[in-house]
Amino acid sequence: MRSYWNQIWPPLVAVIFFLGVWQLAVSVLHVPSWMLPSPGDIARESRGNASGIWAHTAATLRLTLIGFPIGTGVGLIVALLLHLVPWLKRALYPLLILSQNVPSIALGPLLIIWFGFGLLPKIVLITLVCFFPVAVAAMGGLAQSDRIMMNYMKMAGASKWQIFSKLELPGSLPALFSGLKISATYAVMGAVVAEWIGADKGIGYYMLLQKASYRTDRMFVAIVIIVLLSLVLFALIALLEKWLVRWKPRKTS
């Protein structure tokens, strides 16, 4: 418990210090609140307008929770397929890397033309940003099995499926989870961006509304909510990792 506290307090102090400087700077330099509201203003606003923003938060959360599993699922399937079919990997892996030079956000307007304003283009966008970290991490993890264990499995007469299910797959879990954690934060971002492009509810839509009326304080409230959503999703994945990869020795610093 004590060591846990030792880990927690330095960043906590840093955040409090940062907020203090912010608050002080805004009041000393007389920054107008439409340009940069103080942390106090933001806190007050978040209490005052809580009910309105909850509906938007729920919409974004729902979108994220639909898009994230689909995105990571597609990423996993792509990774497994390319891993099990080597010539497919040779053919597609470079294209996969290249495809990441296309900013997914730039595809948003196109997706709306193709799929309309409903749920579908938003899910497609989240899938596009989510699948890549998972696919690359999973492929990396699957390909780097321990050579001695691999030799052991082959000499013991293990079939290709046994090698995959008993060696490669469990061995790839730590790598896979680092991909999943990145995807989790991308998923929330993807959902907000999708709502910017075309939506009638959600945190992204809420931000656009507030921008139009220069309510900077409310935009900050929205940002805080986005951060919290990302953190919660990240923490859930980390918990799942802790349980599934419990065999891994803990790092001693």
Place this chain on the structure above:
Amino acid sequence: MLAGHPNLNTLEQASSAYMPGAKGAHHALNVDGVSKAFFHRRRETRVLDNVSLTVEPQEFVSIVGPSGCGKSTLFHIIGGLELPDAGTVNMGGKNVTGQRGEISYMPQQPALFPWRTIEDNVLLAGELKGEPKAEARAAARHWLDKVGLGGFERAYPHMLSGGMQQRAAFLRALLAPQELMLLDEPFSALDALTREQMQRWLLELWEENRRSVLFITHNIEEALLLSSRIYVFSGRPGSVLHIVDVPFPRPRRGELTDSLEFLQLRRELSEWMREEQARTTR
């Protein structure tokens, strides 16, 4: 293959009964005239040159040789990971050249699967062969107790010391359904004290439960203590230089290593190894 070396001694002549090609009951393992070369940038490196050796059922046989004598390649060929350029690998009277799953293998590093508990690691070989789990589990429990790993059944490998991990890896090989065990320098990663402990432990265990074993080591003392027969390999390309029948009766004790006869034999083997090392590094 013994010709051309000045140090032929009586032990080698006595071993002529084991020369490859001798007919009789089925050998646990018979490697017959295996050669292997690798090509790298169009340059040929000969690794094994006409290697023949046999392991009889319930016999402990060692291979010693200078580093780079192709011992690992030979294991890969016996294990079916690689095909020889010439020669065959036979087990129990069957030609199994290039076939996998015929041997039980213990690698240099324990290579226990970190996500499996010790018990599940020990059961792996049987599991791969589709053996029923319940009986195997009971046997594994019994054996883990016996080798001093009782209470660690549900532990993960990283919680164990190097010596304990190596014992678990040995048990994994011992409980495998295959008759022949290949032990590839199993103690080379351990410190000297643990190593000595493990040699005596293996000696005792093997004399109680005789299995056919082919054992690779750099350590002459280890080979002499444990084996009934030792194949001394030449440097690259590896070939059989001497065959030594180890005369000490069983059951053997650890104190054997202090006896005069043991020391003499050890000195002789060390001499061969030194010469061979000097010849190949020149």
